[in-house]
Amino acid sequence: MSVFQRLLDARKQRGAGLWALLDPDRTPGEKILDLALQCEKSDVDALLVGSSLLLSSRFEEALKLIKGRVSLPVIIFPGNANQVSRYADAILYLSLISGRNPDLLIGEQVKAAPLIREYGLEPISTGYMIVDSGGPTSVQFMSNTQPLPQERPDIAKAHALAAQYLGMKMLYLEAGSGAKSSVSERIIEEVRGYVDLPLIVGGGIRTPEEAAQKVEAGADFIVVGNTFEETGGQEKIEVFSQAVHQAGEKRIAKLPISKERGRPTN
Numbered sequence: 237m238s239v240f241q242r243l244l245d246a247r248k249q250r251g252a253g254l255w256a257l258l259d260p261d262r263t264p265g266e267k268i269l270d271l272a273l274q275c276e277k278s279d280v281d282a283l284l285v286g287s288s289l290l291l292s293s294r295f296e297e298a299l300k301l302i303k304g305r306v307s308l309p310v311i312i313f314p315g316n317a318n319q320v321s322r323y324a325d326a327i328l329y330l331s332l333i334s335g336r337n338p339d340l341l342i343g344e345q346v347k348a349a350p351l352i353r354e355y356g357l358e359p360i361s362t363g364y365m366i367v368d369s370g371g372p373t374s375v376q377f378m379s380n381t382q383p384l385p386q387e388r389p390d391i392a393k394a395h396a397l398a399a400q401y402l403g404m405k406m407l408y409l410e411a412g413s414g415a416k417s418s419v420s421e422r423i424i425e426e427v428r429g430y431v432d433l434p435l436i437v438g439g440g441i442r443t444p445e446e447a448a449q450k451v452e453a454g455a456d457f458i459v460v461g462n463t464f465e466e467t468g469g470q471e472k473i474e475v476f477s478q479a480v481h482q483a484g485e486k487r488i489a490k491l492p493i494s495k496e497r498g499r500p501t502n
């Protein structure tokens with residue numbers, strides 16, 4: 237079964253999923269494996285590995301350590317075409333559709349495509365949208381793009397619909413790692429109501445309650461990085477995982493049976 241299908245099945249069964257972002261710069265050496273194992277024990281649904289700015293050569297080393305030791309899907313979350321490796325199951329094949337930087341719309345993708353093929357990695361085409369979070373984030377700076385304004389959901393909706401019409405498989409609403417404010421529930425609700433694509437939301441999510449609110453607003457997958465890396469520990473991850481999955485279950489319970497059966501499974 238493809239990784240994408242596995243993710244969709246998890247969403248269908250549990251209503252929502254929690255993904256942990258592991259950054260090889262912030263969590264070096266064996267610590268990244270410890271964190272990955274803690275995530276697995278805490279019922280996290282998938283691991284993302286990568287960064288918008290890698291300051292070390294630990295990317296490949298980190299993936300090698302993790303791959304084969306955890307049964308969770310290991311998905312590359314690349315900042316550029318250098319972050320491609322055979323030691324992962326899939327790669328979020330991101331196009332930064334909120335920006336107008338041609339390198340991140342198509343350039344890096346062209347560089348990465350032949351390697352992805354050679355390594356047999358599963359590409360998951362994802363429309364990546366950076367939302368303003370009240371201050372500069374590294375993804376914003378490194379991508380040299382303007383974020384979508386939080387107070388203009390209509391602009392976010394038009395971008396999301398364009399991603400759907402372009403045939404992308406997922407959408408990622410990103411406030412940026414360590415963002416002051418996470419993506420607002422208002423934007424999530426508006427985008428959720430406008431497109432059918434599975435919705436990933438991440439950046440600046442610091443508490444389980446906040447994560448649950450994003451799910452209630454319509455996020456399908458929540459990404460947490462900093463909070464697990466800085467103040468993690470299995471207990472903390474478990475509480476996040478329970479909060480996301482309970483919010484997901486509530487969402488399923490609210491769906492009329494016909495709608496639940498008809499949920500998008502693309």
Ligand code: 1GP
Nearest residue numbers: 413414438439440461462
């Ligand atoms: C960043 O969305 C992810 O790309 C996670 O952000 O590190 O702030 O949790 P945090």
